[in-house]
Amino acid sequence: MNTTALERPALSDAELREVTDFVYLEARLADEGRYADWEALWTDDGVYWVPRADGHDPNTHVSHIYDNRTRIATRVRQLATGYRFSQEPASPMRRLLSNVEVTRLDDGYEVGSNFMLMETVVQSTHELRLWAGRSTHRLRRVDGQLRMAYKKVVLVNGD
């Protein structure tokens, strides 16, 4: 829907596959608790943002998550301690990622997609928990590899 995108060269099938594979990989690493690999997908200036609702501004609204690269690293380090009790033991979970729409940016790609995540809260209630929403990834090529510079997740049930 970005009209400026029209001026850029169309996305090739190979690019679409590469980008799609990247977001699938990101989902899989998170699902499987492979957080070190997941962290390695980020660029050095990565920002991970989960606002409470659409249309928010991180400078004036409190978010669920607004992590700069340092905080992303801390998050992963915390999970690795073995004492992150809210994830001890880790929830079995899978996220479905669909409706992948890719726009070319000057320095990479913007990827819109919808997701639904189901987890079993094995730490306490043993109930199912569902999350759904829309993700926006911004990807950039670093040393020939796609990396994630920005991920925004707007939850349907975030507020």
Place this chain on the structure above:
Amino acid sequence: MNTTALERPALSDAELREVTDFVYLEARLADEGRYADWEALWTDDGVYWVPRADGHDPNTHVSHIYDNRTRIATRVRQLATGYRFSQEPASPMRRLLSNVEVTRLDDGYEVGSNFMLMETVVQSTHELRLWAGRSTHRLRRVDGQLRMAYKKVVLVNGD
């Protein structure tokens, strides 16, 4: 699974992408309450049908929705009044669309896909509501653009 499809030329990758992009766009416009844009996706003879269950006949069974083009327009106009209380404020929602299967028709494409929609009922209960089912789109090219001539949604939980 339509054997007559075999006699028609195979679907090119470009066509598959165009069709898939179309149904993703349709989903996004509906999710984001961009109903005027959504309405513009319909052909002039569009039919939007949500039967209560599979195998029904709209001439003998009552449906959830069986809208001709005029009624589709009324639906959009009603939402635009600002007094459609069942959607005031609008539900945050996202629909995942997957298992996209495209068949060529004489004058366009038939698209089968499965979907799951999650919304938060912010008007009253603030609970999550889930809908799932199978959609069948029939697309036709009008003035060079794909348009939707038919959309049928059979819900898993429609009856």
Place this chain on the structure above:
Amino acid sequence: MNTTALERPALSDAELREVTDFVYLEARLADEGRYADWEALWTDDGVYWVPRADGHDPNTHVSHIYDNRTRIATRVRQLATGYRFSQEPASPMRRLLSNVEVTRLDDGYEVGSNFMLMETVVQSTHELRLWAGRSTHRLRRVDGQLRMAYKKVVLVNGD
């Protein structure tokens, strides 16, 4: 993620489409209760496995399902009797299959995908039931047609 895959020729777009279409077809046949067609997708040495959780060994852990080809056939035959009361009448259901990742094997393909299935329990409670997890298909070409030699489903809510 399988490094040996790197040594094999890359997957063509046509192969990716064929494999994806296969798993979509498998899902649709199961959703629609077309079990005879579904059974025909299996190779003669097919194994269908639903462990209770990831990391299990079918030789030491009890599973939900660990069917060899004979048992798959019995399962289908049982459903066809009309007296399989847990599915009389059959649940309306749809499974979304997404995050499709394909790896080439020596004799076919391995397909990873996530799924979510929603059904209405029309036999008794009339409640919605949700299942989610990750599937691994192994496909092989038999007489020119893709066939399913192995399907493993690890549920998020299987334990």
Place this chain on the structure above:
Amino acid sequence: MRIERLTPASYRDLIQPDRVHGSLYTEPYVFEDELDKIFHRGWVFVAHESELPNVGDYVTRTVGRQHYLLVRGQDGAVNVFFNRCQHRGNLLCNKPTGTAKNFACPYHGWTFGLNGELQDVPHAGGFEKDWTKLGLEVPRSGNYRGFIFASAATDGISLDEHLGRAKELIDRACDLSPTGQLRLTAGWVRHEYAANWKMLPENDTDGYHVGFTHQSFMRAIRSQYDSFVSDEKQIKGVIRDWGNGHTEIDFAGGYTKPLEWLGSTPEKVPEYVAALEEAYGKERAEELMHLGPPHACIWPNLFLAEMNIVIFQPLAVDKSVQWHTPMLLEGAEGLDFRLLRQSEGALGPASFLVADDASIAERTQRALESGDPWCDLSRGLNREEIDARGVRSSHMTDETSNRGFWQHYLHVMGG
């Protein structure tokens, strides 16, 4: 205020002539008491004859916590049973409708005939009881012009007494068919509300909300919005309390043309007009085309919703279902398509109208827990009239109907 146990005296405190207390919608104990006194012991609508036209046809239906199985027997009559195997209590039939030769229970194979008799007990050597005493349990039931009612109580007033004058309302519906018969064959749409069941009949016979709750639709179709909202005197409909909890909005006074209720004209549906005239004579046919269908709630769970039939189903103190099906007319099959589409437009979760009513009911359900929640019911107390039959009527926007509902409620609940 939070009430632990309501006694008849306290129902009287909570239901006053000009107001009722919100706790009646929110207290779980009240809900249990209602299931017992209203939905189990009282007469309730269960199904319509046209839903099971042939021998062996059946319909299952749940009212409150009673599960019913209705079957057309060999003698052509509809039998009403509890849908429970007399052996160990299995739900005998788990399909919504169908056709059967008999009902074999899937648990141990006991088999019951279309008339409910126990026909087979497998391995009979172990069973010495008298089979004739173990036919399906039969509640009281009755039928008025194809509408079948049941009561899970072993005795009580007759269906005739229960319906009372409301039979006229059912007649008004049936008489729109040239044969006097309805065809409820299009299936039922389920619409779940997160609200107490009483809000459904109250809202459905509330003539006051139309111009406000439904203003989005009126604006969208540029309809009678102005008259509805601005000028009380332009509104010609009449509200009625027929007694026994049966209440009505009569729109006839507001119709300016015949068949307006059908969104049509005699010219556009000549076969229907001809069939009516042939059946009833020209004069009565004209009268029927002007009167149109009833818009009336038959206590407690049936709503004659103009060209739809509606069932109210209580699920929990804050959960209900409104089911609807278009009221198709025997001898006027040419109207079906129009009636189906009219039904979809008006009722159900995706409709232009009732979707908004449901949302407001769900909001009200929540608000009625706050403060000291009295609901005003005084509207129109100043201008009601009672006719010779004892039927009370007033301006369409008045709460005469809802007051009638609550007075009967108080009577049934132990006022």
Place this chain on the structure above:
Amino acid sequence: MRIERLTPASYRDLIQPDRVHGSLYTEPYVFEDELDKIFHRGWVFVAHESELPNVGDYVTRTVGRQHYLLVRGQDGAVNVFFNRCQHRGNLLCNKPTGTAKNFACPYHGWTFGLNGELQDVPHAGGFEKDWTKLGLEVPRSGNYRGFIFASAATDGISLDEHLGRAKELIDRACDLSPTGQLRLTAGWVRHEYAANWKMLPENDTDGYHVGFTHQSFMRAIRSQYDSFVSDEKQIKGVIRDWGNGHTEIDFAGGYTKPLEWLGSTPEKVPEYVAALEEAYGKERAEELMHLGPPHACIWPNLFLAEMNIVIFQPLAVDKSVQWHTPMLLEGAEGLDFRLLRQSEGALGPASFLVADDASIAERTQRALESGDPWCDLSRGLNREEIDARGVRSSHMTDETSNRGFWQHYLHVMGG
């Protein structure tokens, strides 16, 4: 009929020699009363020794609302605790199984030893109570041939009294192992039912339903369908009430060949046959191969399900879990693969058999709210026999087992 409060007198009214009332399955108050009297105060099965073979191994398990932690102590014995930190009540261990040196509570770091003793209170300066009185709370427990039972009541009858003659049934299971030991090491499959827990043991010792509920499987494998359905006299199994609520279907009489219960023959599993003969002698081995495993419910939550072990877990008046694990035999590891697959075929939500039982239980749960829901239990009252030990037996299809269940229920609930 809807009951507010049941007194012992009313349990007696609802449980009669030849029938029981459906409200016992559907009334929330009854469920609460059962949790208290049956699942908390009574003896219940909690785990099997083989699930925690080594020092430090633990298992957590929930029965009713009691959360248990079982730990193999330094002395090699299994300790049974409530899984609750003695400080502020945190669930001490939230993993299903594992191995630990001690249990450090994640809330404030109090640490408990494998024997339950309080070993550390961080920042001890603020805490002056006697640590020795603050070890983990210990319910009464006991062990019969590896089966560990507990009771949350501080006193009551002994485990020995509770098991009574049912110890024979456990013996029959254990004796199938050449070492007399079972290995419940394959994990437990969870199968949730939207039905009252009592339907699980009732169904599991019901010999009457097999040919009807499971006819789809019998048809699919072209098995003994005809004999089961048609001829009462061909059925050779025996139903038994062992007293104390322990009940059984004994299939031995119906087996025509040794190891039929294993779906095998002595020729196919020579190592197993040899091991049995070496352990017990040729004669006893042959007897064991003919007898097969027990099919018996040990009151209230253990089911010796032939070559599976099953636990019943009540969750709510209309929600239960049936857990199962294959009964693997020590000294017969070669049978494991076969037993695993046999288990998957028979039990669990994806199985060929119990999936259908569960669906019928869920149907019954709903139907039991309709009308006046008496469940007949009279089958076989005409042909029961009582042996010298007081064990009552009858034709496999008779309700002797379920009557035994209910008589004990009445005794426990206050009859």
Place this chain on the structure above:
Amino acid sequence: MRIERLTPASYRDLIQPDRVHGSLYTEPYVFEDELDKIFHRGWVFVAHESELPNVGDYVTRTVGRQHYLLVRGQDGAVNVFFNRCQHRGNLLCNKPTGTAKNFACPYHGWTFGLNGELQDVPHAGGFEKDWTKLGLEVPRSGNYRGFIFASAATDGISLDEHLGRAKELIDRACDLSPTGQLRLTAGWVRHEYAANWKMLPENDTDGYHVGFTHQSFMRAIRSQYDSFVSDEKQIKGVIRDWGNGHTEIDFAGGYTKPLEWLGSTPEKVPEYVAALEEAYGKERAEELMHLGPPHACIWPNLFLAEMNIVIFQPLAVDKSVQWHTPMLLEGAEGLDFRLLRQSEGALGPASFLVADDASIAERTQRALESGDPWCDLSRGLNREEIDARGVRSSHMTDETSNRGFWQHYLHVMGG
């Protein structure tokens, strides 16, 4: 032990000076009693003035089962109403915040002014009651330094009496703003716990758990882990019971540098320092920078959480919400970004800290049904001090705060 009905006597049995009984967290009846006595009849925090700065601004909020609507009136004052239409009880406003000229009910169009008066009844001919008596229902309310409190009871102690000495704690928060005003404008994050509401204030003023529950974060940031875990004497914070259920952990004693609580230094935020000095003088400014914000629970639902404001919302006996918003300071807008990020790091379901507290609360909720679940509360009874004002204090890890909570609970619940 399972309790049917608690009398004041039994609350006294269950709440002892050194321990409380777990059933108080798990019994549905206790929860209903708490809603009535604590959340409906007592004073509760509803909103902050800064959330609705301009005329017509509104906020809706739910406490227990009371739905509140707060509106800034034409006179600039904030009005507190029950969010319920005085006609038939519809939830008048279903948006969380916004700006309005008046409130037109979507059901029948009754319209209420910003001051709650009934301004319009459509079709007035049918309505004869006195409009002036049908304005929105007004609970008692009060305001202390922008914090707005309400009580759904018609009488009772004054807000001033309720807050008592806790006003000092609110002052401590407000004084960090150069203008003395807070800006709660960043929105509220919802964090749902599957646990009883009382675990939230208890945990939030528990100084004992920090080094254990939060050890993963401390390890990840290589922070004061060692001192927290190993050496009781290194911990300089103080725990306080201010009476009336208001309790505190005072971290000030542990701060070694000014603005440590902000994760900053005076050098890094010179504008803020200058503004404080200008407003309060150099000496007081320095004092404030050392003291930092309060960490204190104001009975029953407000938590001054250092640089956050928190609301506790009870949903069910085992379900609660902890809402938080960063405490932004008027006249120190330059700190906003830092405070927003600090808030996200500490509180909410994705935070580094409270996510773990919530998980432990959910575990505890389950364990408290097992055995005879006494929760120890004796920590620090040996070293408490009471000052001249009657404020009780002790070592930061002591349970003085939680004992204060429970003693007031007993008082309110009928001890």
